[in-house]
Amino acid sequence: MDLPSTSSQGGGNEVVRSNTDLKKTKLVRIKSLLYSLGYDRKGKSLEKGLGIELHKELVDLFIEQILDGKWDESLSTLRDIGKKYVDKISLLILEYKFYELLSGDKVIEASKTLRYEIAPLENSDEITRKLSALILSPSQNLCCQESGLWFRNRVLEDLENLLLPTKSLKFNHQHGKDEVPYNTQTLKSSGQGEVWCMQFSDCGKYLAATSGNRVNMWEFRESGEITRLNPLVGHVQPVSYITWRIPNDFQLLTCGVEENVKRWEISPTGDVSCLHTYRRENLGTVSCAWGPDGESIFAGLNNGSIVMWNLQGEELRIWEGSRTTRIADLAIARDRKELITTCNYRTIRFFGWETRSERFIYEDVDIVSFSMSEDGCYLLVSLANETIDLWDIQGENPELVRTYEGHKRKRYVVRACFCGRFIASGSEDSKVYIWSKDSGRLVGVFVGHSDTVNCVSWNQARHLMLVSGSDDHIVNSWDVLEITYLTILLREMDYVVQQMMELMNQLQI
DSSP, rough: OOOOOOOOOOGGGOOOOOOOOOOHHHHHHHHHHGGGGGGOHHHHHHHHTTTTHHHHHHHHHHHHHHTOOHHHHHHHHHHHHHHHHHHHHHHHHHHHHHHHHTTTOHHHHHHHHHIIIITTTTTTTHHHHHHHHHHOOOSSSSSSSSSSHHHHHHHHHHHHHHHHHTTOOOOSSSSSTTSOOEEEEEEESSSSSOOOEEOOOOTTSSEEEEEEEEEEEEETHHHHOOOEEEEEEOOOEEEEEEEESSSSSEEEEETTTTSSSEEEEEEEOOOOOEEEEBTTTTTTTTEEEEEETSSEEEEEEESSOOOEETTTOEEEEEOSSSOOOOOEEEETTTTTTEEEEETTTTEEEETTTTTTOOOEESSSEEEEEEOTTTTTEEEEEEETSSSEEEEEEEEOOEEEEEEEEEESSSSOOOOOEETTTEEEOOOTTTTEEEETTOOOOEEEEOOOOOSSSEEEEOSSSSTTTTEEEETOOEEEEEEHHHHHHHEEEEEEEEHHHHHHHHHHHHHHH
């Protein structure tokens, strides 16, 4: 997420540092709490007589050290401020020092911090066990998930809660639909078609969303402004599928229902033009995907075949037979050069078009749609029984990791997507459902549409932004509060660790 500039806010919401999103009013409150740690009556009298603030410079230095990630220096400054709550605050600081080291793959340094700095402190047994589990279980740790900046911001946020123990959060600690505050915005569009498919470009700058037989386009600028571009016009049938070229975010493919595939390009000025139309005589397309190098195009056809073209439209290969279904997604596992598609209504096929290798995912109920994670390691499969399965597809044999439930789906194609450490899905009850990817628990429900929500898309460049498209012909943009995002992320991580510890205890018994 882009941090706001100092000129974008005013008054009490002024941003006081360029590398933190904490507001001035929040920092002032935290400073006053820190100031009170060494502020006894004698000090007050002396300050009043001299007309100076005894600890102001130390408190300012302490906050600056936290925000700069100077953990050891901040601990030394803390002891100079006063003795009250020093042990508790030290434990808090060291916990986030550990998280930052681990997120940077500095496992040895993190282990030393845990053993020599955290473990010897009083009342550290519980946090020591929790952090030990993160080291012992790499799949659950924080490596490469977040930057160090938000760990530092989080220290100051938690510090306020520590010094004001009666202060309640804006939401409770029970997972449920009401605990995710958000802002929503309806995007202006042209056309009155239902929104069946939508996708952000990889850089997060552009959004494409279907609307009948056209595709609406928006540009998301760094200033925060959202500008509507000219729509993509040229399909006769409704558009059912969109996919962006990676890493070139200026080209995308659109697929008309049982019609053809079109390749479009966005110019630097925002103008859009159709570069080529791909078709096969007497057959229509149902889905499309870019080849791993961006120099070829795959499409699923309505007779179950899959065709491969070069960019100029020359047919390179065709795989006939039951390779795909009439309503199907299509994806490319780039590292393995595999086509991923539903070969029948309960089976997903991984087909290596060069090696001719095959592997499969078998579900017990009909498959509605699927979505591949940004890193190509996981597949999210939406099912007809109102559940969503998360599959690890890195190994030779895909493994079921977790199942999410809570949304509604009876008749229509409803799509889900990855949102970093969360999962989002549309629903036939006109809502958007959010789960923690790691814990599997439902953590939020967004309300704002008036008909079935068919699709959702996450903005990788602005990790707090999600968009949804509905049969009400509307595209909504949802922005989650960052403090809410971080709090839920850490809380769900704690839950996963607790579950793991309980399992370990049971195994020991």
